[in-house]
Amino acid sequence: MSQSRRSPAAAARAGSPAMRVLRYGYRLPMLLWHVLVHLPIVLLLLGPLTARIRLRSGEQLGHRVIRAWQGGLMRVFGFRLRRVGTPVEGAVMFVANHVSWVDILAMHSQRMMGFVAKQEIRGWPAVGWLAARGETIFHRRGSQESLGGVLEEMLVRLRAGRSVGVFPEGRTRGGHEVGPFHARIFTAAVEAGVPVQPVALRYGAGGSAQTVVAFAPGESFGGNFLRLLGEPGRVGDVMFLEPVPAGATGERRRLAELARERIVAAMAQGDA
Numbered sequence: 001m002s003q004s005r006r007s008p009a010a011a012a013r014a015g016s017p018a019m020r021v022l023r024y025g026y027r028l029p030m031l032l033w034h035v036l037v038h039l040p041i042v043l044l045l046l047g048p049l050t051a052r053i054r055l056r057s058g059e060q061l062g063h064r065v066i067r068a069w070q071g072g073l074m075r076v077f078g079f080r081l082r083r084v085g086t087p088v089e090g091a092v093m094f095v096a097n098h099v100s101w102v103d104i105l106a107m108h109s110q111r112m113m114g115f116v117a118k119q120e121i122r123g124w125p126a127v128g129w130l131a132a133r134g135e136t137i138f139h140r141r142g143s144q145e146s147l148g149g150v151l152e153e154m155l156v157r158l159r160a161g162r163s164v165g166v167f168p169e170g171r172t173r174g175g176h177e178v179g180p181f182h183a184r185i186f187t188a189a190v191e192a193g194v195p196v197q198p199v200a201l202r203y204g205a206g207g208s209a210q211t212v213v214a215f216a217p218g219e220s221f222g223g224n225f226l227r228l229l230g231e232p233g234r235v236g237d238v239m240f241l242e243p244v245p246a247g248a249t250g251e252r253r254r255l256a257e258l259a260r261e262r263i264v265a266a267m268a269q270g271d272a
Contacts, residue, residue, distance in 0.1 A: 020230040023078070027229050030076045034069075042069050063112035071109030074102065078233030079203075085240035087111040088197045091161045092243065093154075093189040095259045096199040097178045097267070098167035100213045101221060102228070102236075103201050104136075110238050113165040114157055116150055116185070137164070151188050158192035165199075168256060175214030178264050181256040190252050197243040198259040200266035204234045207267055239266050 042065050045051065051062030074081055079102070087094070087110060094113055096103060104115055114135035122128045122138055132138075139150045154164050168181035189196050203209040212231060215224050241262045244255060 019232070023230050023232070027076055027078070031229070034072055034076055038069060038072060042066065059112070067109050067112060070105045074105050074109060074236065077102070077228050078231065079106070079236040080233065081106060081109060081236045081238060083110050083238050083240070087240045088163075088195055088243050090163070091158045091192065091194045092163045093158065093186070093194060093196045094163060094165040094199050095168050095181070095186075095196055095263075096165065096201050097263050098169045098172050099175050099201055099203065099210055100172060100215060100224065100228075102203075102213060103167065104165075106201060106236055106238050107165055107199060110240075111163070113163040115165045116154065116167070151185070154188035155192055158188055158194050164188070168259070172214055174217070175210030175212070178260060178267065181260045183253040183256040186252040186255045186259075189246070190255065193246040195243040195245050196255055196259055198241040198262040198266075200237070200239040200241060200263045202237040202239065202267060209234050241266055 045065045046062050051060065053061040055061060055064060071081065094107065094111070096107060101121070104117065104121075107113065107115075112135075114137055116137045116139055119138045121136070122132060137150050137153050154166075157164055166185050168185050169179040170182050171179075173179050186196065203213040213228065216227075219227075244258050244262075
């Protein structure tokens with residue numbers, strides 16, 4: 001039964017302190033197993049002799065095990081991920097609304113892509129390490145020099161036939177809205193001539209848990225991490241929307257507007 005269809009009494013029980021303690025009781029061992037057992041296996045498979053082995057699907061083994069680990073971490077936190085639509089293959093810029101740190105896990109679980117993310121994520125336990133191994137391009141906020149380097153690296157990857165993922169809002173907004181998309185980040189897609197595929201990230205039935213998953217005012221990564229570990233299980237939708245072809249518009253601002261419009265429209269739809 002989805003959270004939005006629960007009776008008030010059932011919802012209250014799910015959010016009670018006793019239920020939260022119960023969820024910590026079985027999720028903490030799951031988290032430890034995922035980090036202490038699964039992560040060393042991932043490390044082993046990411047070695048130079050195995051990481052580039054191609055699977056029958058054509059995907060590199062290293063990419064596949066990173067995606068599996070990220071998806072497993074989402075399950076530890078009680079998320080049942082659903083993919084809607086199909087991610088574009090090859091060189092593409094994926095752009096998504098930004099809710100929380102779990103966004104990278106959700107998208108990585110579905111498609112390997114090099115994310116543009118804030119420099120601070122590099123120091124986050126487990127998540128930062130996997131982000132670095134997952135080809136993340138780290139950016140120092142407020143630094144125009146850093147942004148220039150990020151755009152250059154994005155262009156190199158796109159021209160080499162690889163994909164990148166960005167959050168054009170530039171920051172999270174508490175889950176209340178999809179903020180304006182910064183147009184400059186779309187420069188790489190325009191110059192490389194690759195499609196932009198919008199991705200709508202929605203947590204809870206119909207997006208009912210956006211504000212729960214998002215950082216609370218003043219909440220640290222550690223605080224959010226621990227709080228979400230005790231939250232009720234919920235669905236997480238990763239919706240790959242209709243891509244905007246490279247030739248649809250050569251103007252980065254219009255490209256940003258089109259991508260945002262498609263994400264906002266998808267967020268407003270009923271439960272998938």
